[in-house]
Amino acid sequence: MPAGFTIQELESWNERILVLVEKFGLDPYPQEFEICDHEQMLGYMVYSGMPSHYPHWSYGKNFEKLKTLYDYGVSGLPYEMVINSNPSIAYLMRDNSLLLQVLTIAHVYGHNDFFKNNFTFKSTRAQYTIETFKAHANRIRHYMEDPSIGLEKVEPILDAAHALSVQCRRNLAIRKPSQEEDVERRLSESAPAHDPFHSIHRRQDYVAPDLNRVPLYPEEDLLLFIRDHNPLFSDWEKDILTIVHEEAQYFIPQMETKIMNEGWASFWHKRILDTLELPQGMQLEFVVRHNQVLSPARGSINPYHLGMKVWEDIERRWDKPAVDEKRDTGVKAKTGREKVFEVREVERDASFLRRYLTEELIRELNLFEYQSRGGDQVVARVADDDNWRAIKETLIKNVGTGTIPVIKIEDADYNKNRVLFLRHYHDGRDLQLEYAEKTLRYLHLLWSREVVLETEINGKQSLLCFADDKLTIKPVH
Amino acid sequence: MSTVFRSYDSASSQRSDRCAGDRQRHREKVHEAIRQNIADIISEESIIGKDRDRIIKVPIRGVKEYRFVYGDNAPGVGQGGPDTQPGQVIGKGEQGGDGQQAGDRPGVDYYETDVALDELIDMMFEDLELPYLERKHLRQMEVEQLYKRKGYRKKGIRIRLDKRRTAVSRVKRKKAVQRADAFALRPQRFPFHRDDLVYRHTVTQVRRESNAIVVCIMDTSGSMDTMKKYLARSFFFLLYRFVCTKYQNVEIVFVAHHTEAAEVTEDEFFHKGEAGGTFISSGYRKALEIIEQRYHPSLWNVYVFHCSDGDNFESDNAAALQAAKDLAGVSNLFGYGEVKPLGSGYYGSSMIQFFSQLAADNFQTVQIQRKEDIWPAFKGFLSRERTRDDAA
Numbered sequence: 096m097p098a099g100f101t102i103q104e105l106e107s108w109n110e111r112i113l114v115l116v117e118k119f120g121l122d123p124y125p126q127e128f129e130i131c132d133h134e135q136m137l138g139y140m141v142y143s144g145m146p147s148h149y150p151h152w153s154y155g156k157n158f159e160k161l162k163t164l165y166d167y168g169v170s171g172l173p174y175e176m177v178i179n180s181n182p183s184i185a186y187l188m189r190d191n192s193l194l195l196q197v198l199t200i201a202h203v204y205g206h207n208d209f210f211k212n213n214f215t216f217k218s219t220r221a222q223y224t225i226e227t228f229k230a231h232a233n234r235i236r237h238y239m240e241d242p243s244i245g246l247e248k249v250e251p252i253l254d255a256a257h258a259l260s261v262q263c264r265r266n267l268a269i270r271k272p273s274q275e276e277d278v279e280r281r282l283s284e285s286a287p288a289h290d291p292f293h294s295i296h297r298r299q300d301y302v303a304p305d306l307n308r309v310p311l312y313p314e315e316d317l318l319l320f321i322r323d324h325n326p327l328f329s330d331w332e333k334d335i336l337t338i339v340h341e342e343a344q345y346f347i348p349q350m351e352t353k354i355m356n357e358g359w360a361s362f363w364h365k366r367i368l369d370t371l372e373l374p375q376g377m378q379l380e381f382v383v384r385h386n387q388v389l390s391p392a393r394g395s396i397n398p399y400h401l402g403m404k405v406w407e408d409i410e411r412r413w414d415k416p417a418v419d420e421k422r423d424t425g426v427k428a429k430t431g432r433e434k435v436f437e438v439r440e441v442e443r444d445a446s447f448l449r450r451y452l453t454e455e456l457i458r459e460l461n462l463f464e465y466q467s468r469g470g471d472q473v474v475a476r477v478a479d480d481d482n483w484r485a486i487k488e489t490l491i492k493n494v495g496t497g498t499i500p501v502i503k504i505e506d507a508d509y510n511k512n513r514v515l516f517l518r519h520y521h522d523g524r525d526l527q528l529e530y531a532e533k534t535l536r537y538l539h540l541l542w543s544r545e546v547v548l549e550t551e552i553n554g555k556q557s558l559l560c561f562a563d564d565k566l567t568i569k570p571v572h
Numbered sequence: 573m574s575t576v577f578r579s580y581d582s583a584s585s586q587r588s589d590r591c592a593g594d595r596q597r598h599r600e601k602v603h604e605a606i607r608q609n610i611a612d613i614i615s616e617e618s619i620i621g622k623d624r625d626r627i628i629k630v631p632i633r634g635v636k637e638y639r640f641v642y643g644d645n646a647p648g649v650g651q652g653g654p655d656t657q658p659g660q661v662i663g664k665g666e667q668g669g670d671g672q673q674a675g676d677r678p679g680v681d682y683y684e685t686d687v688a689l690d691e692l693i694d695m696m697f698e699d700l701e702l703p704y705l706e707r708k709h710l711r712q713m714e715v716e717q718l719y720k721r722k723g724y725r726k727k728g729i730r731i732r733l734d735k736r737r738t739a740v741s742r743v744k745r746k747k748a749v750q751r752a753d754a755f756a757l758r759p760q761r762f763p764f765h766r767d768d769l770v771y772r773h774t775v776t777q778v779r780r781e782s783n784a785i786v787v788c789i790m791d792t793s794g795s796m797d798t799m800k801k802y803l804a805r806s807f808f809f810l811l812y813r814f815v816c817t818k819y820q821n822v823e824i825v826f827v828a829h830h831t832e833a834a835e836v837t838e839d840e841f842f843h844k845g846e847a848g849g850t851f852i853s854s855g856y857r858k859a860l861e862i863i864e865q866r867y868h869p870s871l872w873n874v875y876v877f878h879c880s881d882g883d884n885f886e887s888d889n890a891a892a893l894q895a896a897k898d899l900a901g902v903s904n905l906f907g908y909g910e911v912k913p914l915g916s917g918y919y920g921s922s923m924i925q926f927f928s929q930l931a932a933d934n935f936q937t938v939q940i941q942r943k944e945d946i947w948p949a950f951k952g953f954l955s956r957e958r959t960r961d962d963a964a
Contacts, residue, residue: 105577106577138590155594396649498641
């Protein structure tokens with residue numbers, strides 16, 4: 096091994112780190128580390144770290160892009176890549192120095208602990224991750240090699256499914272009600288409310304609910320709904336939609352907790368390395384590297400930096416609250432350590448920021464809101480007395496799945512014509528029309544009939560109707 | 573809790589270029605996208621008249637991954653310094669930082685791929701699908717004959733007898749006989765048999781060489797302005813490139829004419845302004861003269877193309893028609909392109925109508941009005957050629 100370390104060295108550092116991990120109360124899955132070179136690292140990055148994954152050109156595109164950026168020195172490679180599985184797998188780049196390996200190992204345990212304990216990851220079935228992705232890959236390869244199907248049929252379905260894959264349920268901790276439960280809910284909703292004065296009131300008319308409507312309640316899982324309701328699909332097509340949907344759902348928790356997760360891992364790698372008593376040379380390198388990773392990104396948000404700031408703030412406020420902060424922490428105050436462990440279990444980015452990003456922190460970080468005006472990004476608000484709340488709201492809208500428009504299927508038989516009707520739940524942000532058009536084309540391909548999306552464009556309710564290979568925009572009357 | 577470290581294995585790293593297939597497929601898609609946009613690329617001035625090895629930047633559409641994303645009016649949050657003030661401009665269009673997340677913002681179209689001009693030309697002509705053009709119009713010369721060994725035969729002439737193989741096959745036969753009959757071991761004569769003989773087989777290979785000459789004739793009279801010249805030039809460029817893909821040895825001759833014609837260099841042809849009136853016949857006569865002297869049709873495939881704005885002197889029309897007939901007689905393909913940019917003001921007559929009297933079946937006329945017309949016109953020009961071939 097040409098690198099400046101041996102496996103034995105890594106193992107001994109790892110043992111010392113593990114002692115601290117246990118002492119601090121972190122509770123990770125068993126961990127596996129794989130040493131790889133930078134080409135392999137690029138390969139893993141493209142497939143989100145998965146040892147096996149089905150093929151699709153978009154991964155090739157991503158590879159080229161990353162490689163170009165890396166070759167031209169625009170961006171470096173991440174020090175660590177870790178996947179949410181049990182045992183967890185992480186990759187270490189062999190060209191990195193020993194200190195970076197130690198830093199990465201400590202950082203990885205932070206992620207690993209987060210994967211195991213945060214509520215959003217409960218639905219990801221970590222013990223089957225690797226096998227599931229492998230099975231998916233095998234199935235899709237099988238379809239591609241099947242002479243009666245082949246790449247030329249599989250690829251358009253994959254393209255279309257990828258375009259819609261993140262249009263799925265966001266909070267997987269809430270169980271999806273079954274069809275029967277939906278029917279029941281609909282019936283009980285339409286039953287007249289209990290009236291304690293029924294003897295003197297006129298009896299309300301009972302309006303029978305329309306139980307034939309499909310779906311009964313607006314449906315967020317676009318791919319699954321299409322899979323179950325397009326009668327023209329054959330089994331392999333349904334299977335592809337299922338696979339793409341499941342993979343998207345697997346990654347939703349990671350999107351939902353990006354800031355928390357990175358902050359948490361950085362918070363702990365710092366603590367671990369500070370406690371490790373590194374030799375002086377390594378200590379200096381640690382300070383440099385740590386500051387590189389944790390430096391605030393001017394003009395945007397560095398999730399490592401923001402996350403770690405909030406975590407440190409929580410710990411401080413619960414350990415040594417300033418006088419005016421006492422009321423926030425409650426009477427039977429927990430220690431800072433207890434509090435952060437509780438928070439890492441029950442929050443995700445949106446709720447984490449809403450509850451724990453304080454006005455002081457917003458000011459300290461100099462957060463600002465920008466808006467695009469005539470092609471330029473212009474600062475619209477800075478963190479002053481009037482605006483910090485608005486900035487916080489905007490930030491919360493832009494983390495996790497907040498960046499994905501909420502679009503739900505409302506009717507699969509719109510105008511009694513098997514037209515698929517969807518609604519965009521507009522929250523002040525318009526859809527990008529070119530992208531919407533192309534995505535509707537994919538939706539149309541999967542649904543194999545006209546699709547209609549209701550949304551707001553420049554303040555006007557509009558219908559985007561995609562049929563006969565073209566998009567028409569109609570105002571809503 | 574046990575932690576596993578798996579050490580680096582350089583062999584497996586070399587083997588495991590797992591992304592190769594996906595990269596390949598992506599590249600195919602990029603090429604497809606380029607081919608679809610060829611008409612646009614052609615109308616970009618930059619590619620014409622460049623070196624063969626020149627790398628061109630080609631903008632590509634159609635390899636983006638579309639999703640539902642928010643548009644321009646979605647605000648974002650960034651981290652600034654204490655000096656950040658409302659109204660400050662922090663960037664253009666694209667946001668930095670959090671752009672990698674799926675479903676985030678429309679990505680930048682980073683696609684401007686580098687393609688070698690040659691590769692691009694190949695892609696362009698791939699679309700044309702003109703399988704017969706080559707065969708019918710190739711006036712070939714057999715330049716070289718050579719003999720090449722190709723396998724062995726049981727029959728042949730004495731001089732090609734392969735003694736070594738013949739001996740080997742005799743030994744083989746002997747062994748076989750011995751195995752079949754153990755008593756045949758007695759020492760006795762075991763002569764060559766007719767079946768043992770092996771002859772070398774040779775084939776004759778003919779290398780054909782094909783020559784083509786492209787004669788570009790352009791009207792450089794006062795009425796041909798820069799735009800018209802540019803359109804003409806684009807057409808010549810395509811024709812030249814196309815002929816290059818079909819013949820091994822292609823030469824190009826430039827003839828510029830107003831009332832008189834002269835053979836000029838490429839540079840002069842495209843850039844030198846002339847003035848004066850137009851005698852189309854002068855250009856044709858000059859071309860005929862050059863072909864007669866240097867590129868005789870028995871040895872050369874002749875392609876003649878003439879670009880003009882159709883503004884010929886009335887008195888010359890009859891002479892021009894006669895000259896055109898003669899030219900059509902000596903060339904494989906003779907084309908006349910009339911360049912009339914839109915809005916250039918319509919004056920003068922169209923020679924296209926006049927040339928319709930010319931009954932030669934290898935004569936073609938096209939009309940080009942805008943940059944975008946060039947590629948369709950060129951395609952049409954060649955496909956008519958093909959239809960005629962098929963009919964013949």
